[in-house]
Every structure is written in structure tokens, then in C-alpha cells.
Amino acid sequence: MNRFIAVVAASVLASGMAQAQVTEDDLKNDQSITTQIVTNGMGRHLQRYSPLDILNKDNVKNLVPAWAFSLGGEKQRGQETQPLVYDGVMYITGSYSRLYAIDLATGAELWQYDARLPEGILPCCDVVNRGAAIYGDKIYFGTLDARIVALDRKTGDVAWRKKIADYKAGYSYTAAPLIVNGLVITGNSGGEFGVVGEVQARDAETGDLVWTRPVIEGHMGTLNGEESTMTGTLNATWPGDMWKTGGGATWLGGSYDIDTDTLVFGAGNPAPWNSHLRNAGTPTEGNAGDNLYAASRIGIDPANGEIKWHYQTTPREGWDYDGVNEVVAYTDRDGNKRYATADRNGFFYVLNREDGAFVSATPFVKDITWASGIDDSGRPIYNEDNRPGNPADAADGKKGDVVFASPGFLGGKNWMPMAFSQKTGNFYVPSNEWGMDIWNEPISYKKGAAYLGAGFTIKPNYEDHIGSLKAIDPDTGEIKWEYKNNAPLWAGVMATAGGLVFTGNPEGEIIAFDDETGEVLWSFQTGSGIVGQPVTYELDGEQYVSLISGWGGAVPLWGGEVAKKVNYLNQGGMLWTFKLPKQLASN
Numbered sequence: 001m002n003r004f005i006a007v008v009a010a011s012v013l014a015s016g017m018a019q020a021q022v023t024e025d026d027l028k029n030d031q032s033i034t035t036q037i038v039t040n041g042m043g044r045h046l047q048r049y050s051p052l053d054i055l056n057k058d059n060v061k062n063l064v065p066a067w068a069f070s071l072g073g074e075k076q077r078g079q080e081t082q083p084l085v086y087d088g089v090m091y092i093t094g095s096y097s098r099l100y101a102i103d104l105a106t107g108a109e110l111w112q113y114d115a116r117l118p119e120g121i122l123p124c125c126d127v128v129n130r131g132a133a134i135y136g137d138k139i140y141f142g143t144l145d146a147r148i149v150a151l152d153r154k155t156g157d158v159a160w161r162k163k164i165a166d167y168k169a170g171y172s173y174t175a176a177p178l179i180v181n182g183l184v185i186t187g188n189s190g191g192e193f194g195v196v197g198e199v200q201a202r203d204a205e206t207g208d209l210v211w212t213r214p215v216i217e218g219h220m221g222t223l224n225g226e227e228s229t230m231t232g233t234l235n236a237t238w239p240g241d242m243w244k245t246g247g248g249a250t251w252l253g254g255s256y257d258i259d260t261d262t263l264v265f266g267a268g269n270p271a272p273w274n275s276h277l278r279n280a281g282t283p284t285e286g287n288a289g290d291n292l293y294a295a296s297r298i299g300i301d302p303a304n305g306e307i308k309w310h311y312q313t314t315p316r317e318g319w320d321y322d323g324v325n326e327v328v329a330y331t332d333r334d335g336n337k338r339y340a341t342a343d344r345n346g347f348f349y350v351l352n353r354e355d356g357a358f359v360s361a362t363p364f365v366k367d368i369t370w371a372s373g374i375d376d377s378g379r380p381i382y383n384e385d386n387r388p389g390n391p392a393d394a395a396d397g398k399k400g401d402v403v404f405a406s407p408g409f410l411g412g413k414n415w416m417p418m419a420f421s422q423k424t425g426n427f428y429v430p431s432n433e434w435g436m437d438i439w440n441e442p443i444s445y446k447k448g449a450a451y452l453g454a455g456f457t458i459k460p461n462y463e464d465h466i467g468s469l470k471a472i473d474p475d476t477g478e479i480k481w482e483y484k485n486n487a488p489l490w491a492g493v494m495a496t497a498g499g500l501v502f503t504g505n506p507e508g509e510i511i512a513f514d515d516e517t518g519e520v521l522w523s524f525q526t527g528s529g530i531v532g533q534p535v536t537y538e539l540d541g542e543q544y545v546s547l548i549s550g551w552g553g554a555v556p557l558w559g560g561e562v563a564k565k566v567n568y569l570n571q572g573g574m575l576w577t578f579k580l581p582k583q584l585a586s587n
């Protein structure tokens, strides 16, 4: 008892005044509070737009490094984190499930947490982590062994640690968790291992499970420890038992739309990749073989985990066009409340915020082969001869007809988040122009083994570029400008009220663009490839920009001919922070 009081007293003394607590209001108002960043997406609507305009088109040339922070060790690999900023501290996650607290003023390390990962973890696509979540006095992040960890944000001590799923079955976790009304909400990763995509909500204080919602039809959800409702209708869109290992990993996490009180999560590819095992017919025969809710966006009630709506971007998906890409809530020029999402399949979709209903879709990459367009109901108009062939039709039954499909399976856009500018009304989309040879093979499910039934080789579509940053008018789908990059783009994008668009490239440059023309106004070489997410904030009246550098992610591992083209790039692991010095702000 005495010892307990002594510990409490010591910690109160150590923190001086009452400890600052991240509240629901902090999360709700994150976009407008420019001195802190407490959400993934720089605001719950994932716009990655800052109202700061201290830094602008005229003075961005004066942006200089303030400090840099090395992640250290031999564990380099891809660094995809989005920094959080709160109460004088910057928090970042690193490869191999590490989390760092850094003094915002000096860049000095305050503490570091390294998850002890077991042998035999099965991350499909590099050992990345995309960021943490912060609430109350805790900071939360997911680990590669499919756990969620809550740490005391002042000390880094573990408050609780819970298992999301069994890593031995191929589950892992890399996305930033989401906080809504005192719940910590997570997805899961492992779509290439025949896992089942799920969303889970836990009490942020205790880590106790509140509800679960699998996203593949036939599976049961839970609420307060008891079965709640079945997802979809058993066997309505899946044949036989295929739904039991049906994929749909919710690996990029989700967002919360406060205006409609809806969680929005995306679901990845159905498993296995060989679509003929999931749908023997053609997609023009109604929705009997659509494999819901894989390759879909799903609206979920945060109170109980019930599905409110869904929109499937690629029914009977067969090219690894995961439907996970972020859904950005915005208001269009006519005042309509919309969602926008740029899918792996190459189309930029606008949906209605109230019910997820389809509004429009336009291509955001060139040379899409698998569909000629999206019809008025939101369903793809398939080019049937671009579906990889059925191996059962081959003479030896071992390899179906090879097709060249574009975009390649790494997508017209992959995980790297786009930005929406409230100033221009345009989206800034990091895309890639590439295709693939793809074919199907026989496969049967085996726990912890890759469950693809497909082979593939990614290829560039153009000699001079793969990466393509595009400014897109969401009302028309018109591409206002394009910046071509030699290597594939794999970093997040940010827009600001100062008229700037920031991103990084694998060649190592952090770049600031003019939001209206695409002109490069400033760049800085960071020494390793950039696959992280830029943020900006205000400290003592000066504007700062932070972005992590450290080459890796899926491209070097899965990029086929493109991986060979960029294998000269060096690994790293350095968080860079830039500032506009006060005396140069008016220049």
C-alpha cells in the first residue's frame, strides 16, 4: 500500500502538473488544432490537409532541416510511419514493431519500445508499421505477431497487450489503430495466407474486446463476448466452404466519419487469388459469385459492429486488387458530402457519405486492361479475356492462360495515402503506371502457407517513369497535373493551405509542389528511399514538416522487373524534421 502511494506520488511529481490527456475532442478537432497531430490522416476524415499557411509557395525555398533522428540498429527496412505530435513529443513507429518517443524541440529520444517478436512471424510485404494511435494517457500500436499494445505515453511502459489473431496462421498487423468513443479499433493483415478479414473494437483503458466483425459472409460477429449477427448471408456469393478461408484482410485499418457516425474499413482480395476456385461462372450472371465483402469498402456502426452498407469495387476479384485503400470524407464544390477512394484496380471512386452508394468512377491511371469502365450501378464492365485463365482448362491442369493485366497487382495506387486540399478542392494521388503477367495455378489451403494459386511478374508500362503523382478534380475525374517519377511512388501525400503538396520518392527526395501547377518548388535529399507519410505542425509560431526516410515496403520484395530496376536504392531509417525559420518566413 505504502509503496503504491509512493509510486503514484513520484509519477505525479515527475510529470509536474496534471498529465495532459488526449480526449475525444482532441481527436475530433485534430485537423484544426495545428500544434498537435493525434490522428492517422491528420484529422479523422483522412484528408491530410493542414490549414497552416506560414509556409507557402513563396517561402518554401527557405525550408531547412531542424533535426534528424536515426532509428538505429540493424533493423532498417521500409519505414512507412506517420508521426504523431502531442504535448511536446513526437511519436513514430518503426520497422520490426518498434515505437519511439522523441523530444519535439530537440529531436532527442525520450524512450523506445521494441516488441519482442516470436520466430515464425509471416509478414507478407516487408516488416513495416504505418503508425500509432493516442488517447488518454496511452499510445497504441499493432505488431507483426498480430497483437495490439498499449503503452504509457510518458514512460513507454506496457499498460496492456492483446492478441488480435494467430500469427502462425499468417495474421499480422501493420496499420495505425483507430480511436473512437473510447474504443481502440483494429483490422488485420494476412490476405495472402487465407486468413479472414475482421474489424475488432476494444476498451481503450483495459484492452477488453467489445465487438468483432468478420468481413467475409458466413462468419459470425460478436458483441460483449457473445455471438451477435452473421456477416452477410451464408453461401449467397461464395461457393461451398471457400468463405472459411476467404481473405478480405482489413490490413490498412479504417477511419471514422463523425457526420454519419460510421466506421469505414476496406477489405482486401478474396482468397485464393485464383478466382476460378471462387466463381466458376462469369460476372455477368448477377452477384452469385461476387465473394462479398472482399475487395469492398464497408460502413460499420461503431456502437455494435453491425455493417451499415458496403460497396464492392471489384466483384469476383482476380488480380489482387485489394479494396483496402483509404476512404477520404470531404465536401464537394456543390456542397455534397462525399467519400473518395482511389482503388488498387485503377479507378477513382466517389461515394455518397450517407449510405456508401456509388456516385462516379473515373480511371486515374492509363492503360487499364481488366475493365473498360464502371457502369451506372457502380459495377465494372469486365474485359472477360483479361481474366487470368482457369488452370483446369489447361491440358496438364497446372497453369491457366497467362494474361497481361494493368494495373499490376501492386495497384494503380497501393497503401500510400492521398491528400485532399480544402483550398483547391482537388485530390493529390500517388499512383503507379505498371502492369503484370499473371496466371492461375491449382491451390489448396494449408494453415500458415501462402494461399495464392497464381504466379505473376510486375512490369513497367513506360520507359521513363512508373510513379505518377496526379492532381485530380473529384467532380469530373479530370487530371489537372501530373508529376512523373522514375521509380514507383510509395509515400504518402499532404496538402496545405499554403498552397503546397508534399510527398517523397524512392530516390530519396522530399518534394514540395505547387498545388495548382505541379511545379517543384523545393526538394531535399534524405539519403534513403522515402515510403513514409509527411506531416506538418506549428511550434512556437514556426511551421515544421516531418517525414521519415527508409527504403523498403512491398516493391523490392514483389516488384518483379520493377524491383530489378530499383535495386540500387539504399536502405535507411531516419526521421527528418524541417522548419521555416521565423526570420525567413516573409521572404
Ligand code: CA
Pocket: 191, 192, 268, 269, 320, 322
Ligand atoms: Ca492482397
